[in-house]
Each structure stands twice: as structure tokens, then as C-alpha cells.
Amino acid sequence: MYPSRFAYEAPTSLAEAIAILDRSGGEAKILAGGQSLVPMLKLRFAAPGTLVDINNIPGLGEHWLDKDGTLHIGALVRHEDLEYSTVIADSHPTLAAAAELVADPIVRTRGTFVGSVCHADPQGDWAATMVASGGQIIAQGPNGRRAIDVREFVLGPFTNALAYNEIAVEAVIPPATGTAKGGYLKLERRVGDFATASVAVNLDMHGDTVHRAGCALAGVGGRTIDANDAINGALKGKTLTPENIEAAADAVAAMAEPRSDHRGSADYKRHIVKTFVSRILSNIAHSEQKAA
């Protein structure tokens, strides 16, 4: 690959990295796993003056649950770390379900969760799970840290809310107040394909009643689609009966903004969204019954 000329920096501390970004005046780009940025460099869609490689900064590679069950994901946690995580399966089932569907096994060894959310690809899987789960991004800049709700962070296709001198250091995802349930389904043409349509559903269950429902979609609009209100409106305070599931699926499908292309018509993609919402919810209802 023959990208445009760039300078390369590999700082070993966050402070140093932020200083470089600050000096660059917006000409620099952070390099995390490189699985989105490097292809863009190759195609010369991106031509930053400086690459700031954050892979040598210690302390960003961990993910953990704190005492109240909040999940923290450091900026260098790879997709693969979450795929093989022993801590998220019960607490954050939506993320756990998506982990093995992001990209392919090779990409998953390098690509980072936080980098994926920063990249704000409308087809990106992680942003959808974050939106469905009510997550936040912690940004750090010259003036310290701030927390940004992911819905205000992922602004549009390939645009996020970071200032040029800020680094996303962590993603934070709250726990359920009752039992966490969730799922992620993705229609892809091949392993490693971006979503033709995908659905993230996240439920906070109190007994067999839905306390809060979250949902987001990827691949069916010009950005990650926030379907939280749609699903919550249909399910909050209710049980997962076939009728309620149907209503939720319809409400979410109405939020999709798909476009026809070589992967399928807009109608087809909307139909897939609906099918996936009801499949995820039916699976949850089914497993509830089994557990009962």
C-alpha cells in the first residue's frame, strides 16, 4: 500500500499523546488497531499529517466490571478480548453476542472496541451495542476528562464528538438494575462482511417484566440508528408475549432508514430488522421460560 506521506509518533503516555495532538492543530490522527484507518490510508481517503500510535501507552488494554457492575473497556481492548472475555457474558449479554460477529477472526485480534466506536461507521457493530446499552465514552484532553453519552458521541457517518486534541480513553457501559438480557443478530454475506442489517437489543428485566429496553441498528441508515425509544415504548413494563414482541419488532423496523443497493432492497432490509428483533426477543422469552 502506498499512502500519502505522514509523520509517525509513538508516545508512551497519554499526556504525551495529547500534547502531540494539541500541537498538530487537527492534522494528526490516532492509530489504534488500524483496521479502519489503515484501509483508509491505503485508499487515500485519509491523509493525516501525523499518525499518533497509542499502542505503546500502558494501562489502556484492560476491561473490567466495577463494584456496581459497570463495564469499563480501555482504549486498547481488542475485539478478541471481548470475544473471549470471562466477565461480560452475564452482565452485558448484548456485547457478548456481538463480539464474535464483528469482522473476522484476524481483524478481531487487532481492532479495538473504542476505535470502532470512534470510527462511527454506520455499519459498525460496536456502536450499535453501545447505543442499545446506554454507554458512554470517556474523552481525555488537555483540560482533563469528560464523559460523553454515546448518542451524542456518534454524530454521523465517520464523525464523532471528540475535539482534535482529545483521546477516547475508555468506554463505560452501565449494568442492568435487574437481570441483563440481550442479543445481537447480523445479516452478513460472509464472515468479515459489514452488516447488511444488524440489530442490538438490550433488556433490563425485573422478573419477567421489562424494566428498560434498548435497541440500535447498524447498516440500515446513514448512521447508527437509535431505536431505544421505539423498543422501550413497546416493551417497558410489559412481559415478552408474542403480541408485545410483534409490536416491538414493528416499532423498531419503522425506525430503520435503509437504502436499496446490491445487498438488497430497502424493504428487504427493513424486513430483516423486524425478523431479527423478534428473533432476539423470542429467544430471550424462550430462555426465560426454560429458566422458570
Place this chain on the structure above:
Amino acid sequence: MSVDEIKIGGMGASRRRVEDNRFIRGKGKYVDDVVLPGMLHMEILRADVAHARIKSIDTSAAWEVPGVRLVLTGEMMAARNLAWMPTLSYDTQAVLATDKVRFQGQEVAAVIADDPYIAKDACAKIVVEYEALPVIVNPDQAQSPDAPLIRDDKENQPTNKIFDWEIGDKSGTDKAFEEADVISTIDLHYPRSHPSPLEPCGSIADYDRSTGKLTVYMTTQAPHIIRAAVAMVAELPEHQIRIISPDLGGGFGNKVPVYPGYVISILASILTERPVKWIEDKTGNLISTGFGRDVYLQGQMALRKDGKILGMRMHTISDHGAFYADAQPTKFKIGLMHSTFACYDVPAAHLTSTGYYTNKAPGGVAYRCSFRVTEAMFFQERMMHAAANDLGMDQAEFRRVNLVKDDMFPYRTAFGFLTDSGQYDKCMQVGMEAIGYDTFKEEQEEARKRGRLLGLGISTMTEPLGAGNSREYDILGIKMFDSAELRVHMTGKAILRTGAKTQGQGHETTWAQIVAHELGIPADDIVVEEGDTDTAPFGMGTYASRSTPVAGAAVAMAARKVRAKARKIAAHLLEVSEEDIEWELGRFYVRGNHDRGVTIQDCALAAYSNMPDGMEPGLENVSYYDPPNLTWPFAAYFCKVEVDPATGVWDVLKFVAVDDCGVRINPMIVEGQVMGGLTEAYAMANMQYITFDESGNCIGSNYMDYLLPTAWETPGFELHEVVTPCPHHPIGAKGIGECATVAGPAAFVNAVMNAIEHTGVRNVDMPLQPNRVFEALQTGQDVSGMPPVKVE
């Protein structure tokens, strides 16, 4: 005391591939690994529009970039009579565009610079002013009366039609249709696919003015044809041209044609007097180099109530892109399409073909197939499927009624091919047993009651592999034979060179096995070399499954001639007359006295140190082999799928492949070829195509859009073998490199169709993406794959 053939790695040994020693260590030596002193780097600027007149090209800013040595445009090529070059189908193709660009990705200018970064930077500084023209992306548009004329550069080309062609017996076929009880029809599109070898195309041209010699390292499957082509195009003497095709990272037909990049790099080296390297990127490879297929297949079949086929009509409408550059034998305008139905007893058949220019990349290469045989067999098996349904007859039964029987060989097909051997019904039986054919219908019905959709598809075929013979097959007048040169050294080791060119097929392993089989020299003692025109004997290269049928036969013949000479030496060493000498593998002995003998290695030593009086020293031979016929392998594939009615997603539950490729030189390599071919077949059936939007934008210009299957989604394949030796091949082998890509797609498609055709749908065009299958399920209507696709 003869040597153990399997132990020495002879015929039938699943010998490990010797080339893998370097490949799996990352030590292969590809064109891009070659670095020459003073080498410059070339980058090509490609058109971003599909059809436009070039108003101006301003290269001044590119010349200003430090490190740029040369900027070439069509005008400069034209000044040297190199703006256009001949194609392999007697058409012309633009090297660098002068008047118009005719497809997106066409070569417009080239920059030669000190390094590839600079070349790319400078390319971006070239300003081309275009005047847009209407765009044609399918044959329907091409033949419309108000269509723009794509090839206005040509004389006598008033429309976008390239050819009309026909073969077969029209009146006999018409008569068969008059007598038919049932007439079945089918209408298909075989979408444009791309061989997409992992290594893209590239070349390093090195012209040395002091010696007048031009050396070109090139990604080519047919180095000798390239040498001849360069001699003609660049008007250089052939003995001063050396083409070296080093390790190739796959070819699949993509590396047969001559591409503009090769020609430009040669001129650039002549002008700069420096070696010039051009390595195409993956997008360049996908959007500009030889594609496969892109043909509409329309068929009709005349049938008797009892299932007997009476006759068959086929019409093809092919989309060749902007230049007619199919790589195929000269006589045949649409390759060997008329090999269709060769395994069935069809009394009368007629094929008509029309080809069109469109604003798409040229090519029509035989992507892992013997010149359009893939389309021919896909059509055949989709037609068979439809006809069985129309008759209300079982799919397997209908095929078995019509397959050529064992005692009918040699069998002359309706289109004039002569098939010579096979056990078609036996292959059917093996496959039906393995897939569980007899219980499937029950299983399908049971499943349907529970809302599950199962389907079973069959695809059987014989295909013509191994062109020539030279009477019928030539490319640009050069006859399609092949060659081998075997030199046995004094210590009994040997070097073998052929006119073929391996690209993953494993020649370095299997050719040595043939020599081991003929001479008893251990395969490990034989080194195989191909691809250098200064050292290898003349040959037509490797494609169309022709290496083993042609070059492989030449290897056996060269070894036999060496053995004949060794026999004379043995007689001399054993002091008996030649008639008293017997041969067993690796050894001559005196008839009636088995203990008195000499090994082939003894004879080799004597050939250099103790030859009989009057005998020429040395032990070597060059053989040219012109096959008496093609070889005809047979395949019977069975595929079982489940379709998800809510999404249209389908999964392969089981796939059984029965292949009869005659004698297997290396069974492991044969299995590898079948596995790889089935994977590609699965890709074409399931996910892969290069399509275009209405502006002629190529959708499929990168590997996020043009999908190559990985180990993750590729189903498992169960392989079976039946062996019917080829009666005319010296070692009884038939081609196998392409059987699975050719016969595979229809097995998948027929299986999916079988699962959904209760809705009334007759055809869904490949690739059977979930959305297409779902649409068919919803509407019961056929789903066409004809571009343009609608992209909002």
C-alpha cells in the same frame, strides 16, 4: 528388485507438495520480490468514469513532482504506434486511452518514478478533462437502436454487436421440437465474476540497450505466448526477448491475457533505459483485468413423455466489455460453449451466440474453466433441472435415462465432440448413496410440515479438457500442443522443464511423479522448472486444465524416450543384445536372469562415462506432444441445503462430489483441486459477482464488495472417486483442475431452487444472495441478476 513406486513418490503417491516448502515459509519468489539495480516504479492512472471523451490531459504538475522520470499518455504511446494492442480474439484494446475511455478503470496515463509513493502522488496530479457519454452496462442497452457506439475507433463497426455465431444442426433440431411431447425453457444470467488471484498482475521490464535484450519478469500463465505477442507488438526480435514468470500467487485464467500495464512498462524501460516495475493494486486487478462469464443463457429442450431428450436449443448473449479480449481458441467465438450436454445422449442440438460491447472491463477469460465450459455446464444442469420438473420426473432418474451409457463410447456429441470414456451411471450411484438420495424426498416433506425448507440439487457433467489437438485448437494461429525437456544427469538426478506454467497446481510435485513412474528415479531426485522462455521448451502455458493432458503427456513421452536410450546403454553394460533386455521400475535386467541387471542410475552414469560405440553421449530428450483428443473427466455432484424462509439465508447441509478424472497422479493434489474448485463454485453461487450501477460504476472493485469465501463459511465437502482411465493419454489421466468450479455452481443453485420452487419460481440468478432467495419465496417470481443494480 524393482523399486517401490509409492516409496519413490511415483504415480498414485500422495506426495507432499515440494513447492510448499518455500510457500508456507513465505519464501516464494514472486514478481514483486524481484529487485533490480536502478529499478524505477510505475503507477497507472485509471479512468473514474465509464464512458467519456477525453478533452484534455494535463500532465505538467505530475512532471514537477521530484523523483518523477517519465509520464506517459495515449498520445505518446500513439507516436510509437503502441496506443492500441491486439487482443487474443483478433480485436484491439487501448493500451493508454487516446480518444475516449470506455470503462471505469481503463488505463489513461502512467507515471514512472523513483519509488511507488512518488509515482502515486504524481498520478493524483494529472488532470484529465472528460466529456461524459451515455453508458451501457448490459447487452439489452447495447443493442438498443439509440445506443451510443462504444467502438467508434473501428472501421466497419456500425453497432455494438461483436459477432453472431452458430454451430449445430438447425433443421434437425427444429424437427426434434416438432416431435416433442413437452418443451421446457430456461432463461439465465451467469454473472460476471473475477478470478481474483491473491497476487495481482505485474511486470518488471528490463531493456538493455547495449545487448538489445529485453527481459521481462511477468505474472503470466503462458510465457511463450507472451514472448510471441511482445515480439509482434513491440516489434522486437523474438530471440532478444526473455519472459520470466516466477512464482505466481494464483492465476485462474486472469494471467493469460496481455495487459496494458505490461506493454507500458516495456516502453517505459526502453525510454528510460532502466528496469521499470509495475505492480497493480487489488482494485486495479478487479476492475481492469480479465473477468469471467457475464453471459445470458437461454435454452429450450424438446422432450418425450418418458423422459428421453430429443433435442436442445441454446442461445447465448455475451457481454464482453469494451474490447473483445476473450482468451480462447481462435475458431470458436464463444469458447467451447458447444460442449454443453456432452455427457447426455442428445440427438439434435443447435447453438446460436451473439456478443456485445459494453462499457465494462474487457476479459472473458476462462476463469478456472476450459473456455466458457463453466457457463455451458451451468446452463446444461439448470436446463436439466427445469426439464425434469416440467416432466414431473425425478431429477436423478431423468439424468440417468439420458446420460451416455458406458457401452456407447466413443460417443459423438450433437455438436461434434468425441467423448471417449466414462462410467457416468456408476458415478451417479456412488453419489446418490452418499447423499442419502432415496430417503430425501420423505425428509423434505417432513421438514416442510414443520416450516423448514430443504432442497437437494444435482449437477453432472463431462467437460472437454486439455486443448489441443492442434487440428482444431490454436490461439492466434499458434497450435495448442505442449512440451517437456528431460535431462538426466550423470548421478541419476534429473531436471525437467515444460512449456506449462504452474500457479498452484503443483507441477513441481506431480511432473516429478510422472518421471518417477516412467523411469524409477525417485521423485525427490528430479527438479522441475517452468516459466523462463530462455530455458523452457516452447509451450502454450497452463489454463483450461490442459497441463496434465498435454504437458503431462509430453513429460511421460520424454521419459519414455530417455528410457529407450537407457535400454541401449543397459544392453551395452550387460553385454547382451537389446532384445534380451527387460524393464521393471528403475531397472533393466537380462531376460531369464533377473539378478543380472543395471539400474537407471547406472545407465545415466554410463551415458556420460561409458557409452556404447557410436552413441551420442548424454541422456536427455525434448518431446512435443499433440494430443489426439481432449480428455473428458466426469463429475456428479449432490448438494443438500436448508433455506431460512424468514431471511432467505441458506446453508449447505451436505455436499457430495464424485469425480472421475481417470488415473490420479497424486490423489492428495486432486482432492485439493476439487476442494478449491468447490469453494470457488460455492462463492459464485452464494455471494460473488461484479456488477455495475447505471453510471457504469463497478460494484465489486474491492474485497469488501467482491467477496472471497473464507474457511469460516465454506461448507465441508465429501469427496469420492471413480477411475476410468483416459484411453489415449499416455498415463490415462484426464484434466481435473476445473471440474469442481465448472460443475459446482449448478449443484448449489439446483439445491436452493429445489427448496423454494414450490412457490412457482423457476430461476434465481446467481449469486443466490439471501435477498434474492427471499424475494423469490415471497413472490414466486424469477429474480434476474442483470445489471445495472439500483444503488440509492
